Amino acid sequence: xxxxxxxxxxxxxxxxxxxxxxxxxxxxxxxxxxxxxxALRTWPDDPPRDPQAWLITAAWHRFIDAARSTTARRARExxxxxxxxxxxxxxxxxxxxxxxxxxxxxFLCAHPSLSPSAAVALTLRAVGGLTTRQIxxxxxxxxxxMGQRISRAKRRISEVHLGERGEVATVCRVLYLVxxxxxxxxxxxxxxxxxxxxxxxxxxxxxxVHGLLALMLLHHARRGSRTDPQGRLIPLGEQDRTSxxxxxxQEGIEILVVALARDDLGEYQAQxxxxxxxxxxxxxxxxxxxxxxxxxxxxxxxxxSPVVRLNRAVAVGEADGAAAGLAALxxxxxxxxxxxxxxxxxxxxxxxxxxxxxxxxxxxAAAANTAERNHLMRSVAPSAWTHLRIELDGTTAEVFVGDxxxxxxxxxxxxxxxxxxxxxxxxxxxxxxxxxANLTVTQG
Amino acid sequence: xxxxxxxxxxxxxxxxxxxxxxDRWTPDEVDAHIQFMRDFAAQLEENGxxxxxxxxxxxxxxxxxxxEGRPPVTDGPFAESKDLIAGWMIIDVDSWERxxxxxxxxxxxxxxxxxxxxxxxxxxxxxxxxxxxxELAAL
Numbered sequence: 001x002x003x004x005x006x007x008x009x010x011x012x013x014x015x016x017x018x019x020x021x022x023x024x025x026x027x028x029x030x031x032x033x034x035x036x037x038x039a040l041r042t043w044p045d046d047p048p049r050d051p052q053a054w055l056i057t058a059a060w061h062r063f064i065d066a067a068r069s070t071t072a073r074r075a076r077e078x079x080x081x082x083x084x085x086x087x088x089x090x091x092x093x094x095x096x097x098x099x100x101x102x103x104x105x106x107f108l109c110a111h112p113s114l115s116p117s118a119a120v121a122l123t124l125r126a127v128g129g130l131t132t133r134q135i136x137x138x139x140x141x142x143x144x145x146m147g148q149r150i151s152r153a154k155r156r157i158s159e160v161h162l163g164e165r166g167e168v169a170t171v172c173r174v175l176y177l178v179x180x181x182x183x184x185x186x187x188x189x190x191x192x193x194x195x196x197x198x199x200x201x202x203x204x205x206x207x208x209v210h211g212l213l214a215l216m217l218l219h220h221a222r223r224g225s226r227t228d229p230q231g232r233l234i235p236l237g238e239q240d241r242t243s244x245x246x247x248x249x250q251e252g253i254e255i256l257v258v259a260l261a262r263d264d265l266g267e268y269q270a271q272x273x274x275x276x277x278x279x280x281x282x283x284x285x286x287x288x289x290x291x292x293x294x295x296x297x298x299x300x301x302x303x304x305s306p307v308v309r310l311n312r313a314v315a316v317g318e319a320d321g322a323a324a325g326l327a328a329l330x331x332x333x334x335x336x337x338x339x340x341x342x343x344x345x346x347x348x349x350x351x352x353x354x355x356x357x358x359x360x361x362x363x364x365a366a367a368a369n370t371a372e373r374n375h376l377m378r379s380v381a382p383s384a385w386t387h388l389r390i391e392l393d394g395t396t397a398e399v400f401v402g403d404x405x406x407x408x409x410x411x412x413x414x415x416x417x418x419x420x421x422x423x424x425x426x427x428x429x430x431x432x433x434x435x436x437a438n439l440t441v442t443q444g
Numbered sequence: 445x446x447x448x449x450x451x452x453x454x455x456x457x458x459x460x461x462x463x464x465x466x467d468r469w470t471p472d473e474v475d476a477h478i479q480f481m482r483d484f485a486a487q488l489e490e491n492g493x494x495x496x497x498x499x500x501x502x503x504x505x506x507x508x509x510x511x512e513g514r515p516p517v518t519d520g521p522f523a524e525s526k527d528l529i530a531g532w533m534i535i536d537v538d539s540w541e542r543x544x545x546x547x548x549x550x551x552x553x554x555x556x557x558x559x560x561x562x563x564x565x566x567x568x569x570x571x572x573x574x575x576x577x578x579e580l581a582a583l
Contacts (some may be wrong), residue, residue, distance in 0.1 A: 083527070115538050116538070117536075117538055121492075140495070140572075141492075141495050141535070142489075142495065142534050143490075144489055145489050145492055145493070145494050145495065145536070146492065148490050148491065148492040149491075149492025149493075150492075152491065152492055168563075180574050180577060181505065181574055182574035182575075205536075219577050223525075226575070226581065233575065233581075235581065236581050241495060271578075274578075274579075292579075309537045309582075311578045311579040311580065312579075314579040314580065315579055338576065338580050341580065365573070368569075368571065368572075368573035369571050369572055369573045369574070369575060370572075371575060372575065373571065382559075429452065
C-alpha cells in the first residue's frame with residue numbers, strides 16, 4: 001500500500017486503459033508491470049498526486065518506447081492518434097470503464113486454453129497486480145522462469161479478445177487454485193485469493209463467485225488450527241475450535257446464505273455449505289455428518305468428481321459407520337490421491353488394526369508432502385500394545401507375539417554367540433515409528 | 445509440481461548397449477555434451493519450467509556422526525561399485541507425464557560419436573504439494 005492507495009488494485013484498470021487506447025493486451029500488461037516495478041521503487045520517496053494517472057501515463061510511455069524499438073510503426077501511429085483523441089475524455093470515463101476492464105481481465109487470465117499454472121501466474125500479475133518477483137517467490141521458482149511462464153501464457157491467449165467472457169466456473173477454479181497453493185515467501189496466497197475473489201464478488205452477482213468467497217472465508221478462519229507450531233498436521237477432530245476466526249466465519253455464513261437463496265446451486269456453494277456445517281459444530285462429535293453426506297450427494301450431482309466421491313466416503317464413514325464408509329469407498333476409482341489414507345482410516349475405525357497399519361504405511365509412502373507423510377506414519381502406531389516375549393537358549397532365540405504358545409520366529413544362529421554380554425538394544429526399521437515399554441529381563 | 449531429474453555417473457538400471465563414460469569421449473564430444481545441457485536448461489527456462497540445474501564433482505565422500513565429542517567419520521572416496529550422482533535439474537511442470545518427457549529429452553544428450561547417450565535419468569517428485577482442505581483433513 002502506497003500513499004493510502006493499494007497500488008496493486010490500480011494494475012487491472014491501468015491495463016484496461018492502455019488496451020482501450022489501442023495497445024494489445026500482452027504489451028499493455030508488460031508495460032504496466034514495468035511501471036509497477038518503478039512505482040514500488042520511487043513512490044515511497046516521491047509519491048504522486050494521482051496514483052492511477054501516474055501509473056497509466058508511465059505505462060503508456062513504456063508501451064510507446066517498446067513499440068518504437070520493435071519498429072512497430074503502425075502500432076505507434078494508431079496509438080498516437082488514439083491518445084490524442086482519448087486523452088481529455090479518458091479521465092472522466094476512467095471510473096466507469098475500470099470495473100468492466102477488471103472483470104474482463106479475470107476472464108481473460110483464466111481462459112481455458114491456459115494450463116492451470118499459467119492461468120494462476122497471469123491472474124496474479126494482471127489482476128492481482130503482483131510483480132513477477134513476488135509471484136516467483138511464492139511458487140519457489142526463479143524470477144526469469146516465472147517471467148517466461150507469463151509471457152508464454154500471454155502468447156497463448158493472444159487471439160482472445162479482452163471482453164470475451166467465458167464461464168464463471170473457469171475463473172472460480174483459478175482463484176481457488178491460488179487459494180489452495182499454500183503459503184511461501186512474502187505474499188500470502190490465501191489472503192491474495194480472498195482479496196481477488198472479494199473484488200470479483202463486487203463486480204459479479206454470480207452466486208458461484210459468492211459461494212467461492214464464502215468457502216475461502218470459512219477455510220481461512222480455521223487456518224491457524226490446522227498445524228501445530230512445529231508444522232505437524234492436526235486432524236479436524238483435534239483442532240482447537242476456540243482459535244477459529246469467528247468474524248470470518250460470520251461473514252462467510254452470511255455470504256453463503258444469500259447465495260443459496262438465489263436457488264442456483266453450484267459446486268463452490270455446495271463446498272461452502274459443507275464447510276459451514278463443520279464450523280457450526282461446537283466440537284467434532286457434534287458435527288452433522290448426515291447433512292454433510294447430503295451435500296456431498298448434491299456436489300456429486302454437479303461434478304461427479306472422484307475426489308468428491310472420496311471425500312463423501314469419509315463423511316459416510318462418520319455418519320453411517322466404517323462398513324458403510326468402506327462400501328462408499330469401493331465406488332472410488334483407484335489412483336485417486338489420498339485414497340489409501342482414507343481406506344486406512346476406515347479400516348482402523350472398523351477395528352481392522354493390522355490392515356490399517358499396513359495401509360497407513362503405504363499411504364505415507366504415497367503422501368505428496370512431508371507433513372501428511374509424517375502424520376500418516378504416526379497413525380501406523382497401533383492403538384493397542386503388542387506383547388513380545390523372546391526366549392534365549394545358547395545361540396537360539398524364539399520370539400512369541402501376544403499370547404502365542406508356539407514361537408512365531410526362531411533364530412538358530414545368534415551371531416554374537418552364547419556368551420555375549422552387554423546391553424539390550426530395541427529399534428525399528430527406517431520409516432517406522434514405535435514405542436517400547438516395560439522391558440524385563442529374566443534369567444531362565 | 446516440482447520434480448528432481450538426477451544424472452548419475454553410474455548406478456541405476458543396466459546402461460544401454462554401447463554406452464561409454466565421458467572419459468572415453470573426445471574433447472569435442474565433451475563440449476557438445478555440455479552445450480546440450482546448457483541449451484536444455486535455457487529451453488526449460490524459456491518454457492517457464494526451470495527451477496535449477498547443477499553439476500557436482502565425482503570427488504566427495506560419505507560422512508556420519510561418530511558420537512559425542514568425536515570427529516565425524518568419513519567413508520570415501522566413493523567406491524567404484526556404488527551409485528554416483530553427477531548432477532541434477534529441478535523442474536516445475538504441469539504433470540508427471542511432462543516430467544518424464546523432459547527427462548527423456550535430457551537422456552538424449554550427445555556422447556561418443558555425437559550419438560544420444562540414452563542414459564537413465566532418475567525422476568523423483570518433490571514432497572511439497574499443498575495440504576488438503578476437505579474431509580481428508582478430518583483424518
